[in-house]
Amino acid sequence: MKSSAMGRREFLRAAAAAAFSAKYLRAQSASPRSNPASSTPLPKSLLTPNTDFFIRNHFKTPSINEEKWTLEIAGAVTNPIKLSYSDLLLASSVRRPLTTECAGNLSGGAGVSTAIWSGLPLASLLKQAGIQAKATTIIFHGADAGDAEGMPPNTHYARAIPLDKAMDDSTLLAYEMNGAPLPPEHGFPLRALVSGWYGMDSVKWLTRIEVSQEPFQGYFQQQYYVAVKANGDRQIITRMRVNSKFLRPIDAEEIRTKTYQIDGVAWAGEAKIAKVELRFDESGFWQPAELAQSPTPMVWTSWSFPWKTPQPRQYKIEVRASDDQGNTQPPSRDPDRKDDYELNTPHRITVTVRS
Numbered sequence: 001m002k003s004s005a006m007g008r009r010e011f012l013r014a015a016a017a018a019a020f021s022a023k024y025l026r027a028q029s030a031s032p033r034s035n036p037a038s039s040t041p042l043p044k045s046l047l048t049p050n051t052d053f054f055i056r057n058h059f060k061t062p063s064i065n066e067e068k069w070t071l072e073i074a075g076a077v078t079n080p081i082k083l084s085y086s087d088l089l090l091a092s093s094v095r096r097p098l099t100t101e102c103a104g105n106l107s108g109g110a111g112v113s114t115a116i117w118s119g120l121p122l123a124s125l126l127k128q129a130g131i132q133a134k135a136t137t138i139i140f141h142g143a144d145a146g147d148a149e150g151m152p153p154n155t156h157y158a159r160a161i162p163l164d165k166a167m168d169d170s171t172l173l174a175y176e177m178n179g180a181p182l183p184p185e186h187g188f189p190l191r192a193l194v195s196g197w198y199g200m201d202s203v204k205w206l207t208r209i210e211v212s213q214e215p216f217q218g219y220f221q222q223q224y225y226v227a228v229k230a231n232g233d234r235q236i237i238t239r240m241r242v243n244s245k246f247l248r249p250i251d252a253e254e255i256r257t258k259t260y261q262i263d264g265v266a267w268a269g270e271a272k273i274a275k276v277e278l279r280f281d282e283s284g285f286w287q288p289a290e291l292a293q294s295p296t297p298m299v300w301t302s303w304s305f306p307w308k309t310p311q312p313r314q315y316k317i318e319v320r321a322s323d324d325q326g327n328t329q330p331p332s333r334d335p336d337r338k339d340d341y342e343l344n345t346p347h348r349i350t351v352t353v354r355s
Helices: 003-014 085-090 122-129 219-224
Strands: 070-075 081-084 094-101 112-121 137-146 155-162 171-177 191-194 206-212 226-228 234-236 243-248 259-267 273-280 301-308 314-323 347-353
Touching: 070 122, 081 085, 081 122, 085 171, 094 171, 112 122, 122 171, 122 206, 155 219, 219 226, 243 314, 243 347, 259 273, 259 314, 273 301
Parallel strands: 070 206
Antiparallel strands: 070 081, 094 112, 112 171, 137 155, 137 206, 171 191, 226 234, 243 259, 259 301, 273 314, 314 347
């Protein structure tokens, strides 16, 4: 964002108490379902800098002028509303650490990151709009659009989530990332954050939120992000699965010390990490790693393992995590799956110990 926009932002915040009319937005009391991670400090080392945060976009990044941009909430509501960027900045906000993962992230891949997000609970706006009876679906419409093989011309990116997930306090409309306005490639001026679900539901460059009484039939809902079985059965992908990865060592690293601290992170979407285990050379013996902090839903947990390096040679190391719902990373990919999503087999690397 330009420096002039930053100045305007600070002015708006300073003027909030005197200048903002709460025509649409009112502070909402905390819900019993409030995300536990929202009040849990996160070590700075676990945050991903904005410049390093993974990027997965489907079309060219749209250029949006915050002075002209608006967010519309319409459809099956009794009080359709339209909000400006200024309205959002002056509303009561929340800050929460959340981990986001691409649905197509490879085991051990870079398509997962964590930031502290600032914005508004989606539920507060939906309550203001007044949801009509029989509404079941909330559709996020983004400003990005384009063409691709097998796709209808000029398809806009859109995804939908169930009403109950939209009304959960963990679902946000975010305008800041790690204390700074959203970078253009991460959805400026506003994006959804569907906590604990894969990143494709956290639609960027929001322009419209539609409340619907019918299932959403959009291309990216029914054709793109779906689990496909060998018999042709299809299921929409939503919740993040338990997963983990090494941060150090990296694959093919050479280790020349008698002891080496292996470090990594593990995450489980809406669940909590219960344990992380390592195995060496497919021995069959899984050894527990140490968790660095008390696990919470929606945010990854760091772990470590003090490895007393054995005799010099090459070693294969793998890591797996389990959540508090009894789910563990599977040893291999389900052979019945014919898609490229939800890849959460153990992260496996090879290292060489040198004398």
